[in-house]
Structures are given as structure tokens and as C-alpha cells.
Amino acid sequence: DGGITQSPKYLFRKEGQNVTLSCEQNLNHDAMYWYRQDPGQGLRLIYYSQIVNDFQKGDIAEGYSVSREKKESFPLTVTSAQKNPTAFYLCASSNPRRGDTDTQYFGPGTRLTVL
Amino acid sequence: RKEVEQDPGPFNVPEGATVAFNCTYSNSASQSFFWYRQDCRKEPKLLMSVYSSGNEDGRFTAQLNRASQYISLLIRDSKLSDSATYLCVVNVWGGSQGNLIFGKGTKLSVKP
Numbered sequence: 039d040g041g042i043t044q045s046p047k048y049l050f051r052k053e054g055q056n057v058t059l060s061c062e063q064n065l066n067h068d069a070m071y072w073y074r075q076d077p078g079q080g081l082r083l084i085y086y087s088q089i090v091n092d093f094q095k096g097d098i099a100e101g102y103s104v105s106r107e108k109k110e111s112f113p114l115t116v117t118s119a120q121k122n123p124t125a126f127y128l129c130a131s132s133n134p135r136r137g138d139t140d141t142q143y144f145g146p147g148t149r150l151t152v153l
Numbered sequence: 154r155k156e157v158e159q160d161p162g163p164f165n166v167p168e169g170a171t172v173a174f175n176c177t178y179s180n181s182a183s184q185s186f187f188w189y190r191q192d193c194r195k196e197p198k199l200l201m202s203v204y205s206s207g208n209e210d211g212r213f214t215a216q217l218n219r220a221s222q223y224i225s226l227l228i229r230d231s232k233l234s235d236s237a238t239y240l241c242v243v244n245v246w247g248g249s250q251g252n253l254i255f256g257k258g259t260k261l262s263v264k265p
Contacts, residue, residue: 073255078161078257079257080157080240080255081255083252096252126194128196128197140185141199141202142199142253144196144198145196146195146196147195147196149194
């Protein structure tokens, strides 16, 4: 089955630790995105990548880092510099070259809690 | 002014009711519009794209009014399974690789 997977589903971290969230897709999509969602809030864009080996900061990139070494993978690292990391993290992908250009499809999310 | 605004609700309706949500957007250059559905503690899932001519998918009808910069979603014959949060989503740049801005969502609760 084609789709987007994220792991782990739940993640607990101590303050001061870096943690990496996994996102993999087998949809052959060029573009991938990371969002965070806080309770009662809309999704906010952290980073996005339109092609392998390239990525751009979104609206709230501070305290996060990403890499895009492979088309199917876009891991997100939450660093200790992120002041309020507890949130629901969602990865998405899209295929800008198709006619339905910017529809984004989401993975199941990772719920990060900082203890 | 917020880029995408929605009434947060909740909308509490009985089964079988018709309910409508509106959403306004601020960027007049926006070209792509969507409604996503998000269940509690789950990821958003695409419900339908919104086209200039309006579109219908079963019990769901979406309309776009570019002059007034709003999008609507109409749900007829509401089912218990329609209970969810509905996100209005707008493409900011209007281009093929632009990014999407999500509204905070409108919560719908359908009661028996």
C-alpha cells in the first residue's frame, strides 16, 4: 500500500535532549512538509522540501532541523533550542508535477511530550 | 488580519440535519482551496478540493466565492460519523508549489 508513515506514534523526551522524528513516503512525491499542531490551533509549517537535497524554513523553524537525503525520507530533529516542543507533529507530502498540484497527504503524526 | 478564518464552533446538530460552515481568506491571489477533515487526535484527511464552479460529493457540497473571498461547506443529512473538525485550507502563493495555510477548524458534533 502507498502512503506516509511516521514513527514513533508517541515520544517522550527529557528537557535538553534532541530527538528525531521519522517520516517516510512511498508515493513518489517530490515535496514533503513538517507541521506542528497545538491544542485548539491550526497547523503551522516548520520546514518543507520540494526536492531532494533542498529544504526551506517555514513559519516556525527555530529549534528544528531537517534533512532530505532521499526522496522518500524527511526526518525532523527537535533540538533542545526549541522552547515549547510538546505538540502533535505531522508530516505531509505532495506531488507538484501532477495536475492536482498542491494537495497534501498526511502521515498519522507523532505526539511528542517533553517531561 | 488572519489569513484563514473559521468559526471554531462547536456546531451541535441532530442526525439528519443540514449544516453549513464558512471560511474567509485574506490573500486574493490564492488559487487552491480545500476542505480537510480531522478526527480527534488523528491526522487531517482531504475531504474535497473546492473549485470555482462549486463541486459536490455525495452529501457534501463546496462553494467558492472569489469576490467575497470565502469558501463554504454544506453537509446534508448529517450522520454520527460526520462528527469531526473541518479544516479550511488555502494555497498562499497561488502557484503549483506554494504552501498551504490551514484554518483552526470548525468542530462539528452530530447527535443521535
